[in-house]
Amino acid sequence: MSALLSVQDLAIRIGAATPVDGVSFDVSEAEMLGIVGESGSGKSLTLRAILKLLPRQAAVSGRIEWAGKNLVGQSEGAIRKLRGRQIAMVFQEPMTALDPVLTIGLQITESLREHLGLRGQAADRRAVELLDLVGIPDARRRLQNYPHEFSGGMRQRVMIAIALAGEPKLLLADEPTTALDVTIQDQILKLLLRLRDELHMSVILVTHDLGIVAGTCERVAVLYAGRIMETGPVYDIFRKPAHAYTLGLMRSVPEQLQARQPLRSIPGAPPDPGRMPPGCRFAPRCSLAVTECAVPPPLVSVGDGHRSACIRADAVRVASQVPA
Amino acid sequence: MSGALLVADDLERGFRVRRGLGSALRGGPPPMVRALNGVSLHIERGETLAVVGESGCGKSTLARALVRLIALDAGQIMFDGDDVRTLRGEALRRYNRRVQMIFQDPYGSLNPRMTVGQMLEEALRVHRLVPPADRPARVAELLSLVRLPADAAHRQPHEFSGGQRQRIAIARALSVQPELLIADEIVSALDVSVQAQILNLLLDLQERLGLAILFVSHDLRVVRHLAHRVAVMYLGRVVELGPAAQVFDAPRHPYTQALLRAAPTMQPPEPGTHAVIKAALAGELPSPLAIPSGCPFHPRCPAAFDRCTREVPRIHMSPGGHLATCHLLDGL
Numbered sequence: 001m002s003a004l005l006s007v008q009d010l011a012i013r014i015g016a017a018t019p020v021d022g023v024s025f026d027v028s029e030a031e032m033l034g035i036v037g038e039s040g041s042g043k044s045l046t047l048r049a050i051l052k053l054l055p056r057q058a059a060v061s062g063r064i065e066w067a068g069k070n071l072v073g074q075s076e077g078a079i080r081k082l083r084g085r086q087i088a089m090v091f092q093e094p095m096t097a098l099d100p101v102l103t104i105g106l107q108i109t110e111s112l113r114e115h116l117g118l119r120g121q122a123a124d125r126r127a128v129e130l131l132d133l134v135g136i137p138d139a140r141r142r143l144q145n146y147p148h149e150f151s152g153g154m155r156q157r158v159m160i161a162i163a164l165a166g167e168p169k170l171l172l173a174d175e176p177t178t179a180l181d182v183t184i185q186d187q188i189l190k191l192l193l194r195l196r197d198e199l200h201m202s203v204i205l206v207t208h209d210l211g212i213v214a215g216t217c218e219r220v221a222v223l224y225a226g227r228i229m230e231t232g233p234v235y236d237i238f239r240k241p242a243h244a245y246t247l248g249l250m251r252s253v254p255e256q257l258q259a260r261q262p263l264r265s266i267p268g269a270p271p272d273p274g275r276m277p278p279g280c281r282f283a284p285r286c287s288l289a290v291t292e293c294a295v296p297p298p299l300v301s302v303g304d305g306h307r308s309a310c311i312r313a314d315a316v317r318v319a320s321q322v323p324a
Numbered sequence: 325m326s327g328a329l330l331v332a333d334d335l336e337r338g339f340r341v342r343r344g345l346g347s348a349l350r351g352g353p354p355p356m357v358r359a360l361n362g363v364s365l366h367i368e369r370g371e372t373l374a375v376v377g378e379s380g381c382g383k384s385t386l387a388r389a390l391v392r393l394i395a396l397d398a399g400q401i402m403f404d405g406d407d408v409r410t411l412r413g414e415a416l417r418r419y420n421r422r423v424q425m426i427f428q429d430p431y432g433s434l435n436p437r438m439t440v441g442q443m444l445e446e447a448l449r450v451h452r453l454v455p456p457a458d459r460p461a462r463v464a465e466l467l468s469l470v471r472l473p474a475d476a477a478h479r480q481p482h483e484f485s486g487g488q489r490q491r492i493a494i495a496r497a498l499s500v501q502p503e504l505l506i507a508d509e510i511v512s513a514l515d516v517s518v519q520a521q522i523l524n525l526l527l528d529l530q531e532r533l534g535l536a537i538l539f540v541s542h543d544l545r546v547v548r549h550l551a552h553r554v555a556v557m558y559l560g561r562v563v564e565l566g567p568a569a570q571v572f573d574a575p576r577h578p579y580t581q582a583l584l585r586a587a588p589t590m591q592p593p594e595p596g597t598h599a600v601i602k603a604a605l606a607g608e609l610p611s612p613l614a615i616p617s618g619c620p621f622h623p624r625c626p627a628a629f630d631r632c633t634r635e636v637p638r639i640h641m642s643p644g645g646h647l648a649t650c651h652l653l654d655g656l
Contacts, residue, residue: 038515151608182378183378183582183603187606190600190602214588238591238592252516254548259550262524263520263523265524267521
């Protein structure tokens with residue numbers, strides 16, 4: 001299947017720092033791709049670069065291919081035509097993305113007019129359908145409500161409804177459940193899965209939580225310090241990680257282990273974006289690092305659709321099969 | 325319960341809500357949020373008791389009430405034989421030393437103008453624990469206890485990362501040799517690799533110092549790893565409490581069961597199989613201003629029947645000190 005979106009060698013420079021450096025990935029139709037990483041990994045910047053939502057001083061290079069065009073370097077006007085209509089985005093904190101002084105109904109119909117040219121009763125009818133679709137009960141009455149009258153979970157549903165108004169082919173979701181309680185998080189993730197199936201829409205889900213990736217995504221890209229460490233099918237990566245960072249991240253989650261046993265945590269902290277290590281960016285924290293890690297490792301195939309930028313991939317695989 | 329360090333009995337606390345003009349004109353009593361609605365639990369010496377629940381369940385109010393940052397409306401807290409709510413003067417100071425609290429955001433609780441060394445010395449001075457001449461040595465000892473470099477004493481909080489600041493907060497809490505640590509979501513804001521370091525530190529400190537820890541968290545994976553016993557709260561009540569292994573492997577309350585199903589796990593579905601699309605629990609937390617009658621969980625409970633809407637379920641005790649409040653347990 002050909003890719004719907006193809007990102008190649010994306011780099012983002014802000015001043016002297018390069019917080020995203022050579023990131024490549026594809027998204028297929030109706031696919032849920034996870035981008036996972038810790039703070040400072042560049043995962044949110046990567047997502048925002050697709051819709052040109054970066055701060056003015058950020059310089060973007062590389063290719064972002066969408067429908068045969070490279071989005072990098074396109075004018076604001078050209079991207080604006082795409083935004084919401086073909087590619088939509090939802091954020092971690094819906095309250096800052098919703099207008100507090102407009103009713104939800106107005107915010108959805110505004111989006112419908114902008115993207116589909118729907119007005120009047122047709123727009124109202126569609127707005128009710130959209131709220132129904134995202135699971136907001138009593139939709140017709142709720143159109144009259146303001147954002148503050150919704151709970152956090154319901155606001156996120158409203159944000160998703162607004163994002164769906166333009167019938168996008170791709171939804172970018174930036175930590176959409178991080179601020180929510182676990183049962184509500186579960187509801188929103190299940191909603192995204194259902195929408196993906198029903199609307200045949202692709203989703204890029206950015207998260208810091210490997211557990212969310214495991215339950216929601218087919219493929220994942222693991223980001224660290226602005227580079228892809230490992231990417232491939234979620235099942236394969238969780239079963240047989242091929243990068244020392246992925247293994248360290250998995251072992252930091254206190255789940256697979258006997259209770260109260262020390263976790264095999266990753267020592268130290270991620271590098272400062274202005275002072276990245278010269279070779280593998282994870283090497284200074286890596287217990288498997290060797291002198292050859294001082295040269296930047298290429299992202300190479302280690303299995304079907306599975307690629308890793310770790311020259312110690314074999315050693316990682318051996319280590320990952322040893323019970324913790 | 326002979327070894328219990330702290331016993332909380334039937335704690336109640338309500339918060340009045342500022343009301344709008346409409347409500348004021350209609351009259352009647354101002355609306356009240358019942359944050360704690362008869363909470364009872366105890367903490368043994370040297371154990372970790374985790375309190376889990378979603379926002380609004382009352383877990384942070386409980387933590388703050390135990391260190392007297394929030395006054396209670398009713399109920400009793402006994403700490404090592406003393407009635408905590410009546411403590412005054414020197415006895416209260418002693419309690420404030422023996423029970424230390426750490427918060428989610430260490431930056432908010434560390435003085436930005438003081439060096440780490442000054443902060444740690446201040447705690448020692450206030451509680452007159454160490455003679456002035458010995459304080460620098462004690463500071464160095466504390467820093468090594470939480471695995472910070474010795475030169476950290478001369479630096480200010482802004483020079484540290486989030487995980488290191490949480491280590492500083494832990495060092496300050498430990499400086500006065502507490503017996504009980506109250507930790508409110510202390511790893512929630514940290515990246516998972518840093519979180520793992522802090523969890524290891526807590527496990528190690530507990531083994532070495534014999535500390536009791538009340539660990540408040542919404543993260544079930546962390547709680548399962550750390551806790552000896554777990555209390556699950558919902559709308560101001562403890563709905564299930566017991567040894568961690570029992571609560572996680574054989575949860576008895578439908579709310580606990582749903583929480584565990586909703587929590588992300590590290591087990592992706594087999595290739596070819598489809599991810600589960602049904603949510604573990606429908607609906608949202610009701611307004612704490614209007615707590616449902618009977619069992620507060622009944623509007624969201626998949627197993628609720630008519631009795632649940634009328635009667636508050638009693639506490640069912642099973643072997644091993646595992647209790648749950650659910651009518652379904654009546655016939656068992």
